[in-house]
Amino acid sequence: MQAVQQDLVGRVTKLRRTIGEGIAPLVDLVYPPRCPACGESVGEHGGLCAECWSGLAIPGDPSCASCQRPFGESGPQGEAICAPCLGSPPPHDGIAAGTLYTDTSRKLVLAFKHGKRIALAPLLARMISARLPNSEEEHLIVPVPLHRWRQWQRGFNQAALLARELEKLGCGELLVDGLRRTKRTPSLGGMGAKARAKALSGAIEVAKPSAVKGRHIVLVDDVLTSGATSTACVKALRRAGAKSVVIACFARVLDEALEHAA
Numbered sequence: 501m502q503a504v505q506q507d508l509v510g511r512v513t514k515l516r517r518t519i520g521e522g523i524a525p526l527v528d529l530v531y532p533p534r535c536p537a538c539g540e541s542v543g544e545h546g547g548l549c550a551e552c553w554s555g556l557a558i559p560g561d562p563s564c565a566s567c568q569r570p571f572g573e574s575g576p577q578g579e580a581i582c583a584p585c586l587g588s589p590p591p592h593d594g595i596a597a598g599t600l601y602t603d604t605s606r607k608l609v610l611a612f613k614h615g616k617r618i619a620l621a622p623l624l625a626r627m628i629s630a631r632l633p634n635s636e637e638e639h640l641i642v643p644v645p646l647h648r649w650r651q652w653q654r655g656f657n658q659a660a661l662l663a664r665e666l667e668k669l670g671c672g673e674l675l676v677d678g679l680r681r682t683k684r685t686p687s688l689g690g691m692g693a694k695a696r697a698k699a700l701s702g703a704i705e706v707a708k709p710s711a712v713k714g715r716h717i718v719l720v721d722d723v724l725t726s727g728a729t730s731t732a733c734v735k736a737l738r739r740a741g742a743k744s745v746v747i748a749c750f751a752r753v754l755d756e757a758l759e760h761a762a
Contacts, residue, residue, distance in 0.1 A: 502590040502635070506567045506679060511640050514727075515639050517756060518530060518594065519598070527714050528546075528701050534605075535547070535548050535549040535551040535552050536608060536611055536620055536623075537549075537604050537607045537611070538552055538607070539623075540552075541616035542741050544642060545678075547623070547689055548623075549550060549589040549591065551715070553691075555603060555604030555606050556599045556600060556605055557599055557600040557602050558599055558600075558604075559597055559600060559631070559752070559754075560717065562576060562578075562580065563581065563586055564581055565578075565579040565580060565592070566581050566585040566589070567580055567584070567585050567590055567594065568586075568594060568596065568597070568670055569582045569711060569754065570754075571582070576688070584595045589648050590731070591735055591738060591745075592730070592734045592745050592746065592747050593738060593744040593745055594633065594746045594747070595724065595746070595747045595748075595749070595752065596625065596628065596629040596631040596632045596718075596746055596747070596748045596749075597628075597631060597644075597724065597748075597749050597750070597751065597754075598627030598631055598749070598750045599627060599631065599751050599752070600751065600753075600754050601723065601725075601752060601754070602666075602751075602752040602754055603719050605699045605750070605751040606751070608620060608623075608750075608751075609722055609723055609750065609751055610672065610675075612624065612722065613654075613657060613658045613722060615658075616655065616720055618656060618658075618661055621661040621662055621664075621665050624662060624665075624722070625662050625665030625666050625732065625750075626665075627670075627750060628662065628666060628671065628720070628748050628749065628750055629666055629671050631748075631762045632718065632746070633746070634661065635699065635716070636651060637716045638673065638716070639671065639672030639673070639715075639716045639717065639746075640672055640673055640678070640711070640712060640715045640716065640717050640718070641663045641666050641667055641671060641672040641673065641674045641677075641717075641718045641720060642663070642678035642679055642717055642718070642719055642720065642733075642737070643657060643662070643663040643678075643719075643720045643721070644659045644677050644679070644713070644719065644720065644721040644729060644730065644733055645657065645659075645677075645679045645680050645681045645704070645733075646659075646681060647661055647681040647683070647684040647685070648681075648715075649684055650684065658722045659717075659720050659721045659722060660676050660720075661720075662720050662750065663669075663676065663720040664676070666718070666720060668747070668754035671718065672718055674706045675705070675708070676753050677707050677708070678706065678707060678708060678711060678712060678737075679705070679706060679707060679733055679736065679737070680704075680705060681704060681705060682703055682705055682737065683702065683703050683711075684701045685700060690739070697725060697729035697732075699733060700728055700729060700732040702724065703732065703735045704729075704732045704733050705736055706736050706737060706739070706740040709740040709741065711761035712737055712740050712741065712742045713742070714741055714742075714743055715739035715742055715743060716743050716744045716746075717742045717743075717744065717745040717746070718745075718746050718748050719733055719734060719737070719739050719745055719746065719747050719748065720748050720749070721747070721749045722749060722750050722751070723750065723751045723752075723753065724747060724749040724751070724752045724753065725753045726753075727747075730747050730749075730751065733745075734747070
């Protein structure tokens with residue numbers, strides 16, 4: 501009976517895929533595929549044009565063994581640690597960034613988050629997944645939370661959409677409500693480190709401590725800037741007993757490393 505059910509599921513999946521491929525030309529005719537970053541024509545929906553692909557900066561090796569900050573081709577090899585991590589060891593277990601923050605990645609983020617182009621989630625998630633470290637451990641995927649009023653205003657949590665796509669890509673098991681934001685925080689832009697830490701104090705808590713205890717966590721966000729919010733999330737997960745926490749993001753603001761990007 502189980503074999504019959506599995507065969508039926510396989511046939512239905514194949515039929516859905518065939519129907520999708522069959523109507524794709526009609527969809528392309530009505531809605532011509534265009535680059536989500538610049539609007540130029542592209543071969544298929546969900547892809548970037550060649551010029552915009554070249555505008556993305558993919559972090560390369562060698563890089564810091566702790567935070568994956570690119571050193572450049574002439575940088576140290578092996579398990580070298582960058583100066584910021586030596587000066588202040590981070591609480592996380594690595595950063596997997598799909599790209600560095602450039603004009604092109606900024607356009608994609610703005611279109612995704614503020615332009616409500618949620619169909620970009622699969623593209624951004626694929627770029628994140630390519631940077632996640634290979635591991636035999638089963639990971640729990642947890643998105644950075646939005647305050648309920650911010651999510652109500654926006655209509656969705658962009659980190660949760662990326663996390664869902666990462667689960668589809670086989671990067672782990674999704675726990676969409678693993679963290680919650682207990683208070684609405686102001687914009688952290690322009691704040692110093694102490695002011696950011698104060699604004700986030702008590703703002704993040706683990707909603708299901710038993711679900712994260714002893715687990716390897718992939719913490720997902722769209723953009724990593726100062727790292728204040730992700731650090732607050734990492735610390736909360738660690739207090740709840742998480743075994744390790746890797747931060748995964750689409751774009752990482754790291755201007756000094758752009759010249760070293762591959």
